[in-house]
Amino acid sequence: MQTNCKTCPFKTKATSMLCDCSLESLTNNHLELKLKKGDSIIKQGMYSTNVVFLRTGLAKIHLAGPYTEQIVKMVNAPSYLGLPTTFGSKINQYSVTAVSDVEVCFIDLEVFQTILDENKEFTREIIQEFCKNELEYFHRCANRTQKLIRGNMADALLEFADNIFKTDTFILPLSQAELANLIDTSRESVSRVLSEFDKDGIVRINGKSIEILNKKSLQLISQNG
Amino acid sequence: MQTNCKTCPFKTKATSMLCDCSLESLTNNHLELKLKKGDSIIKQGMYSTNVVFLRTGLAKIHLAGPYTEQIVKMVNAPSYLGLPTTFGSKINQYSVTAVSDVEVCFIDLEVFQTILDENKEFTREIIQEFCKNELEYFHRCANRTQKLIRGNMADALLEFADNIFKTDTFILPLSQAELANLIDTSRESVSRVLSEFDKDGIVRINGKSIEILNKKSLQLISQNG
DNA sequence: TAGACAATGTGATGCATATCACAAAATAAA
DNA sequence: TTTATTTTGTGATATGCATCACATTGTCTA
Numbered sequence: 001m002q003t004n005c006k007t008c009p010f011k012t013k014a015t016s017m018l019c020d021c022s023l024e025s026l027t028n029n030h031l032e033l034k035l036k037k038g039d040s041i042i043k044q045g046m047y048s049t050n051v052v053f054l055r056t057g058l059a060k061i062h063l064a065g066p067y068t069e070q071i072v073k074m075v076n077a078p079s080y081l082g083l084p085t086t087f088g089s090k091i092n093q094y095s096v097t098a099v100s101d102v103e104v105c106f107i108d109l110e111v112f113q114t115i116l117d118e119n120k121e122f123t124r125e126i127i128q129e130f131c132k133n134e135l136e137y138f139h140r141c142a143n144r145t146q147k148l149i150r151g152n153m154a155d156a157l158l159e160f161a162d163n164i165f166k167t168d169t170f171i172l173p174l175s176q177a178e179l180a181n182l183i184d185t186s187r188e189s190v191s192r193v194l195s196e197f198d199k200d201g202i203v204r205i206n207g208k209s210i211e212i213l214n215k216k217s218l219q220l221i222s223q224n225g
Numbered sequence: 226m227q228t229n230c231k232t233c234p235f236k237t238k239a240t241s242m243l244c245d246c247s248l249e250s251l252t253n254n255h256l257e258l259k260l261k262k263g264d265s266i267i268k269q270g271m272y273s274t275n276v277v278f279l280r281t282g283l284a285k286i287h288l289a290g291p292y293t294e295q296i297v298k299m300v301n302a303p304s305y306l307g308l309p310t311t312f313g314s315k316i317n318q319y320s321v322t323a324v325s326d327v328e329v330c331f332i333d334l335e336v337f338q339t340i341l342d343e344n345k346e347f348t349r350e351i352i353q354e355f356c357k358n359e360l361e362y363f364h365r366c367a368n369r370t371q372k373l374i375r376g377n378m379a380d381a382l383l384e385f386a387d388n389i390f391k392t393d394t395f396i397l398p399l400s401q402a403e404l405a406n407l408i409d410t411s412r413e414s415v416s417r418v419l420s421e422f423d424k425d426g427i428v429r430i431n432g433k434s435i436e437i438l439n440k441k442s443l444q445l446i447s448q449n450g
Numbered sequence: 451t452a453g454a455c456a457a458t459g460t461g462a463t464g465c466a467t468a469t470c471a472c473a474a475a476a477t478a479a480a
Numbered sequence: 481t482t483t484a485t486t487t488t489g490t491g492a493t494a495t496g497c498a499t500c501a502c503a504t505t506g507t508c509t510a
Contacts, residue, residue: 065367066376066448072366084356087349093360116352120342123352124312127341130355131309135318137362141297142290145370145409148496151291175457184370186498191459207506223291373466401488411468416489432476 031106035098042082042096049090050106052081057102058164058173062181063094071174071182073136076164077102080126086112099173144184147222152183153193154222157203161212168212256331260323267307267321274315275331277306282327283389283398287406288319296399296407298361301389302327305351311337324398369409372447377408378418379447382428386437393437 030053035041041052044063054077061073061081072094075081085092086109116123144152156179161168174182176190183190197203202218204211212218260266266277269288279302286298286306297319300306310317311334341348369377381404386393399407401415408415422428427443429436437443 061363063363063367065371067371070367070371072363083352084360087353087356088360094363113349116349117345123341123348124338127308127348127352127355128312130352130359131312133359134355134362135309135313137359137366138286138288138297138319141362141365141369142288142295144366146290146292146295177457187458188460188499189497191457195459400486412488413469413490414467416487417467420489 030108030111033104033106035102035104037098037100039098039102040095041098041102041104042085042092042094044092044095046092047090048082048085048092049109051083051086051109051112052096053105053107054079054081055103055105057098057104058100059096059098059102060174060178060182061094061096069181070184071178073133074099074159074164074173074182080129083126149183149185149189150193150196151222151224152185153179153190153197154218156183157197157210157212158215158218158222160210161215168215170210172208172210258329258331260327260329262323262325264323264327265320266323266327266329267310267317267319269317269320271317272315273307273310273317274334276308276311276334276337277321278330278332279304279306280328280330282323282329283325284321284323284327285399285403285407286319286321294406295409296403298358299324299384299389299398299407305354308351374408374410374414374418375421376447376449377410378404378415378422379443381408382422382435382437383440383443383447385435386440393440395435397433397435 035057041054041059042048054075056077058074058076059081060071061075062069062071064070075096081096082092084094116126143155147155160170160172164170172179176194177187180187180190194203194205197218198205200217202212202214202221204213260282266279266284267273279300281302283299283301284306285296286300287294287296289295300321306321307317309319341351368380372380385395385397389395397404401419402412405412405415419428419430422443423430425442427437427439427446429438
């Protein structure tokens with residue numbers, strides 16, 4: 001479903017029927033931005049009347065837990081962010097921060113709502129995305145809490161390799177402290193487990209660069225705990 | 226938005242515009258059932274081409290974790306269940322089981338899809354529901370893993386009282402073993418914490434009957450951990 | 451090229467809670 | 481009612497991991 005649109009910024013092979021520019025309303029109702037790694041895209045607690053389209057790059061969704069900030073999801077482009085705010089209180093309930101350089105479009109929520117109303121295909125895709133995410137959360141709930149740290153770390157590495165970067169050699173986009181927030185553990189444990197994996201020849205670590213040497217082992221560790 | 230419909234079974238004050246029976250397609254395309262406590266509504270791993278409307282009663286969504294079955298969400302009527310299956314593989318990715326007697330309607334997914342296409346209001350409500358749930362999962366991720374058992378138990382009791390039964394005196398719909406699966410702990414710890422709460426005068430427990438005596442305390446315990 | 455600050459490695463210690471092991475009670479079945 | 485089965489209460493023990501403490505390395509800035 002690649003639709004390289006000439007008049008609007010959505011030139012991506014997205015989930016997005018937005019690129020069907022019969023939706024000319026969009027062309028005049030968005031703000032396009034390039035943001036740098038570390039920049040805030042959505043800030044918890046702030047008022048907002050926009051949906052954000054993450055056009056390129058990688059971001060983390062995170063929010064304040066009772067003690068520390070928790071990363072609940074990594075999101076790579078293309079993806080829509082901030083919908084719950086749109087339909088809810090207009091106060092952002094979570095933060096989104098770029099972990100790579102990103103391109104984003106801010107779309108007025110009323111415009112977005114109109115598009116939803118007028119475009120069945122797009123609506124269907126959005127709902128499908130929600131369904132996919134819901135399943136992800138369910139599995140996360142069932143897995144994260146039952147597995148030991150090694151299992152969760154294995155899952156995180158496999159997720160980066162298989163779903164996010166789609167290669168077994170990549171640069172970790174998160175610090176060890178952030179990784180700890182993602183897999184519900186402490187910074188120190190992340191450090192220990194990573195060097196264990198390296199020592200056991202499962203991965204090769206070089207600063208922030210990671211190469212997965214033995215994916216089968218990782219999958220086994222993921223299953224055992 | 227109460228619409229007591231005469232021709233279709235959806236006579237509930239639902240999220241549901243389905244009761245707007247301009248949707249006569251529905252009237253002839255559903256199966257209505259009364260199920261008993263403990264009956265399975267949706268079974269993980271089974272093929273299905275239905276969405277389920279939970280008309281009355283209370284259910285639990287649960288799925289197989291690496292070690293034990295995990296309860297990921299309690300759902301009370303009115304609510305739609307099984308949408309991810311609809312839009313996904315048609316193999317149920319989770320189970321839903323009645324924890325009280327329930328009334329459910331099985332709706333063919335093509336009929337459901339048609340309704341979505343034809344009814345903007347309904348679609349909007351469904352999306353809103355997804356958004357609400359997503360926020361719930363995020364908060365669950367951030368809370369459940371950071372809090373101690375007492376905090377999670379306090380949350381569960383407050384959830385039952387405030388959101389599910391809407392009264393401070395209720396009958397626990399789950400066994401202690403199920404409660405343990407809900408708040409990520411062991412059966413024994415559930416037993417211990419509940420009797421602690423009782424001993425401290427925070428709740429009064431009598432078999433499965435629970436009365437919350439000191440809600441402020443529960444909220445404090447929830448915050449501290 | 452220094453100096454400062456952030457990110458990482460690694461040992462020692464403590465603690466929350468899982469697990470094991472039964473007893474007691476409640477519920478279901480016969 | 482009696483028997484069988486599930487649910488619950490409670491102690492003792494084991495353990496995975498958080499926390500603390502500090503050394504080391506890496507990275508930015510002036």
